[in-house]
Amino acid sequence: MKPWAKRRMEEERYTQHDMERGRLLFAGRVDFIMGAVSLGTLPGADRPEVAFAGRSNVGKSSLVNALTGRKTLARTSNTPGRTQELNYFEMGAEMNTPAYLVDLPGYGYAKIERKKVNAWTRLVKDYLRGRPNLRRVMLLIDSRHGLKENDREIMHMLDEAAVNYQIVLTKLDKLKVADRDKILKKTQEDAKKFIACHPIIMATSSEKGWGLEDLRAEIGQLTAF
């Protein structure tokens, strides 16, 4: 996308207030609250939350770290599929409208046995159905691969649970310039087939810092009361 076109979209999509709130949310303290293995142990639903989901190795930890400008907040790894908990982070503790960021366990790692996949599905399904303060799930998709079968399964699950979700492409820097627009358009077309999927696809690179300002603003807007 041409920089001017991108700039215009940003201006139309977010108010100054959203951008400012997004910036402040991620600029202050972002504290790890807990890793929940069951719904019974989740923190109270007293503030809005946004969850991050995606296949193992999609770049979720890198993105969360890049958003907060920290290197060690969410664990990045070369051993996909290790985290099997709902990891809660509190953002904007010093603001009067704080929010939670929830890092959902990665899915689709081939070496995980069926039993664990079932446990993941159960935990995440229960979470998605029963969390009234969940404003949106950011569904991360590796821009080199596009939507895979298990991404589509999750999208159907989100559709059924009537959870608002939005696709965030990751690792855009790994694509050739000409391929970036192609994957964006293709994903946009795919997204139309899913009822609860947000029509706007966000594109990011944690490595280069691309799309982070937009994503912060989006989350700022979503978690404003």
Ligand SMILES: Nc1nc2c(ncn2[C@@H]2O[C@H](COP(=O)(O)OP(=O)(O)OP(=O)(O)O)[C@@H](O)[C@H]2O)c(=O)[nH]1
């Ligand atoms: N070039 C490039 N590499 C990236 C980017 N984001 C992540 N990576 C790399 O992709 C690999 C996986 O990244 P992680 O952030 O650990 O992925 P994850 O989704 O948290 O993985 P799990 O812990 O399995 O859930 C790492 O080697 C990262 O360095 C990006 O924007 N650009």
